[in-house]
Amino acid sequence: MLKKDVLLGNEAIIKASLASGVSFVSGYPGCPSAEIGDGFAKIAKENNVYVEWSANEKTAIEAAIGASFSGLLSLVNMKSFGINVCSDALLPLTYTGTKGAMVIVVADDPSCWSSAQSEQNSRAYSFLGHFPMLEPCDPQECYDFTKLGFEISEKFNLPVILRVTTRAAHQRAIVEFEDATGKKTAGNFIKNPHQFSTMPPRTLEMHKELLEKIKKLSAYVEKSKANKIVGSKKSKIGIIASGVAFSHTMDALEQLNLDMSILKLGFFYPLPEKLIAKFIKGKTKILIVEELDPYTEKEVASIAKIANPKIKIFGKDVLPEVGELNPELICSALAKITGKKYKKFTVKDLGLAKRTARLCEGCPYWYILPTIKRIAPEGTIFGGDIGCNMMGALPPHSMYDYMFCMGASIGISHGIKKASPNQKVISFMGDGTFFHSGMLGMINAVYNKSNPLMIIMDNRITAMTGHQTNPGMGKTIMGEDTQELQIADIAKACGVKHIKVLDPINIKELEETVKEFLEKDEVSLIVCKRICALLARRMGIKQ
Amino acid sequence: MDKTFNLIINGVGGQGVITLLWLIDKAAFAQGYDVRSSELHGLSQRGGSVEVHLRLGKKINSPLITNGKADLIISLEMMEGLRSISKAGKQTKFLVNEYALPFQGSLSLQEIRAKLDSLGGRLRIVPASFVCKEKLQNEIVSTVYLLGYAVANNLIPIKKESVLEVIKEMPEKYRDLNKNAFNLGFSNGK
Numbered sequence: 001m002l003k004k005d006v007l008l009g010n011e012a013i014i015k016a017s018l019a020s021g022v023s024f025v026s027g028y029p030g031c032p033s034a035e036i037g038d039g040f041a042k043i044a045k046e047n048n049v050y051v052e053w054s055a056n057e058k059t060a061i062e063a064a065i066g067a068s069f070s071g072l073l074s075l076v077n078m079k080s081f082g083i084n085v086c087s088d089a090l091l092p093l094t095y096t097g098t099k100g101a102m103v104i105v106v107a108d109d110p111s112c113w114s115s116a117q118s119e120q121n122s123r124a125y126s127f128l129g130h131f132p133m134l135e136p137c138d139p140q141e142c143y144d145f146t147k148l149g150f151e152i153s154e155k156f157n158l159p160v161i162l163r164v165t166t167r168a169a170h171q172r173a174i175v176e177f178e179d180a181t182g183k184k185t186a187g188n189f190i191k192n193p194h195q196f197s198t199m200p201p202r203t204l205e206m207h208k209e210l211l212e213k214i215k216k217l218s219a220y221v222e223k224s225k226a227n228k229i230v231g232s233k234k235s236k237i238g239i240i241a242s243g244v245a246f247s248h249t250m251d252a253l254e255q256l257n258l259d260m261s262i263l264k265l266g267f268f269y270p271l272p273e274k275l276i277a278k279f280i281k282g283k284t285k286i287l288i289v290e291e292l293d294p295y296t297e298k299e300v301a302s303i304a305k306i307a308n309p310k311i312k313i314f315g316k317d318v319l320p321e322v323g324e325l326n327p328e329l330i331c332s333a334l335a336k337i338t339g340k341k342y343k344k345f346t347v348k349d350l351g352l353a354k355r356t357a358r359l360c361e362g363c364p365y366w367y368i369l370p371t372i373k374r375i376a377p378e379g380t381i382f383g384g385d386i387g388c389n390m391m392g393a394l395p396p397h398s399m400y401d402y403m404f405c406m407g408a409s410i411g412i413s414h415g416i417k418k419a420s421p422n423q424k425v426i427s428f429m430g431d432g433t434f435f436h437s438g439m440l441g442m443i444n445a446v447y448n449k450s451n452p453l454m455i456i457m458d459n460r461i462t463a464m465t466g467h468q469t470n471p472g473m474g475k476t477i478m479g480e481d482t483q484e485l486q487i488a489d490i491a492k493a494c495g496v497k498h499i500k501v502l503d504p505i506n507i508k509e510l511e512e513t514v515k516e517f518l519e520k521d522e523v524s525l526i527v528c529k530r531i532c533a534l535l536a537r538r539m540g541i542k543q
Numbered sequence: 544m545d546k547t548f549n550l551i552i553n554g555v556g557g558q559g560v561i562t563l564l565w566l567i568d569k570a571a572f573a574q575g576y577d578v579r580s581s582e583l584h585g586l587s588q589r590g591g592s593v594e595v596h597l598r599l600g601k602k603i604n605s606p607l608i609t610n611g612k613a614d615l616i617i618s619l620e621m622m623e624g625l626r627s628i629s630k631a632g633k634q635t636k637f638l639v640n641e642y643a644l645p646f647q648g649s650l651s652l653q654e655i656r657a658k659l660d661s662l663g664g665r666l667r668i669v670p671a672s673f674v675c676k677e678k679l680q681n682e683i684v685s686t687v688y689l690l691g692y693a694v695a696n697n698l699i700p701i702k703k704e705s706v707l708e709v710i711k712e713m714p715e716k717y718r719d720l721n722k723n724a725f726n727l728g729f730s731n732g733k
Contacts, residue, residue: 353648
């Protein structure tokens with residue numbers, strides 16, 4: 001039965017997955033994708049869906065591959081950078097193909113609203129691994145394209161990437177959806193090493209099989225309703241738009257009172273080349289509206305060489321390559337191309353101080369960052385990581401000398417110690433990040449006889465993304481009890497000789513330990529263990 | 544209503560912007576409007592400036608409001624209200640919570656007030672947090688109080704009944720609190 005309601009893009013993805021018969025959900029929390037895993041956890045039991053937060057995105061995709069090979073439908077969810085972490089396992093997956101259908105949600109964040117390390121455009125992964133990729137513009141398409149993704153995956157035995165952006169995933173709008181409930185599905189792994197094992201010369205055969213699949217998929221994509229032409233058919237100027245940039249384009253046309261022919265691409269890969277060729281025939285100008293890199297623009301330019309060599313192609317010459325798009329930017333671009341007048345609104349500079357994100361009231365990190373900044377010898381290098389500890393880069397702390405990706409603070413500090421042994425280096429990291437990928441950097445530092453000081457700020461949860469469970473908590477995403485992994489035990493087993501677990505509220509103990517450990521010739525570790533203040537308040541724990 | 548109605552809500556991360564957005568989205572939907580809103584989570588939410596957009600009307604395309612086109616700006620904090628003047632058009636009305644969360648670089652309340660006063664008749668400053676704390680012993684529902692005030696003064700094309708219906712969908716333990724906050728804002732606004 002169809003139902004209509006206001007849904008968040010991420011909620012629409014959940015509804016569509018249920019309607020498609022998903023029974024296995026794995027992922028790693030990040031913004032703007034975390035509501036998918038969180039949302040599934042709330043409804044998993046009554047819908048017979050297995051759901052987990054995995055240790056990182058690579059283990060998430062590997063878990064889903066196992067489920068898929070056992071015949072289950074799976075959904076994997078992560079933010080943009082997650083696809084980098086899992087790419088090693090992802091690339092062979094298009095070679096082996098899936099058995100049970102699989103949709104992988106990758107949530108990019110143009111303008112870096114909730115991201116630090118880069119303004120990643122994950123569309124490029126389609127070129128790297130031949131992943132069919134769909135780009136929804138709003139919550140309704142989040143729903144429609146998730147369903148379509150499962151259908152395509154089922155039909156072609158390929159994993160399908162649903163590439164969303166913040167403005168689609170975190171947009172709320174009216175969605176028409178089937179309010180389906182899950183049914184119990186048991187997996188069964190039927191041995192088939194011919195299909196599931198990559199080993200040359202079979203690998204080359206698989207590569208060939210993949211290209212043949214993509215050829216068939218391309219023919220399917222040419223006819224798919226996910227790519228559509230809207231607006232006046234007569235206009236000599238055309239627009240090709242994708243994702244939320246399409247919605248902004250429609251708004252811009254309305255503001256300028258223009259009626260133009262628009263090809264809205266639901267597929268980024270494979271592109272409907274014949275449809276594009278047909279669309280640009282007879283047009284004098286074409287504007288490509290896409291966020292970040294001009295991938296589509298380049299493809300259209302190559303199609304135009306044969307289909308319409310005289311056409312003038314506009315794209316990143318009139319639209320920015322940095323930052324998300326909005327109706328205003330597209331109005332300006334359209335004005336340049338059509339000669340129509342458009343007066344851009346001037347934003348007055350009021351000279352007000354910026355209010356940046358900061359640690360919450362009562363956050364245990366307030367004991368750690370200022371203390372260490374104060375007592376560390378002059379010139380000490382501080383490395384930051386991803387998570388709430390990122391606030392160490394912002395006022396009032398402003399202390400990080402470098403910041404990269406999940407788990408990198410320790411990895412880089414080891415390199416600095418090797419390059420410049422006389423400088424002191426302290427790396428900061430949260431508990432979730434340690435389990436995600438920080439452990440490996442620690443092992444590398446121990447193995448290669450380095451001596452940075454690691455501070456793990458263990459606030460007992462993955463807090464930044466909205467309080468998700470991690471392997472250090474003794475709880476699964478479903479709230480069930482599980483093994484509580486001890487960071488100090490892991491470090492000890494990995495050969496770290498100097499380990500101290502303390503409550504950072506004991507500032508004196510923290511100070512003394514930092515001073516002592518900074519003199520060590522081996523890797524040292526301080527685990528500052530104290531619960532996130534928001535979590536404590538929510539759980540009614542008196543501090 | 545033929546014209547699209549553009550609402551910006553701003554404040555500081557953690558003030559309950561997203562619940563307010565959800566409430567208005569649902570009420571607009573119940574009234575038969577097309578509605579879209581855009582929100583931010585995560586890093587942008589932790590104590591920093593937050594700005595979310597909501598648009599309702601016959602047919603909405605983009606979830607983002609073009610600079611200068613807001614009909615109403617609801618500010619949950621005074622400095623953030625002041626900040627949004629830069630993007631307001633001549634028609635933009637302001638409903639500002641008389642509440643300050645100071646930070647490094649904040650202006651004094653007198654300064655903020657003086658600058659906001661330049662808006663003249665387009666500005667309403669309401670002690671929502673103060674009233675909610677005093678009458679309901681809860682500050683976070685000041686968002687819903689402000690909505691009640693906006694509805695009572697026809698600052699927003701949303702009806703009292705549709706908001707009260709949506710509040711019924713909230714978890715039981717929050718229902719009465721939100722209903723009371725809304726009704727209080729509505730009656731003080733009249």
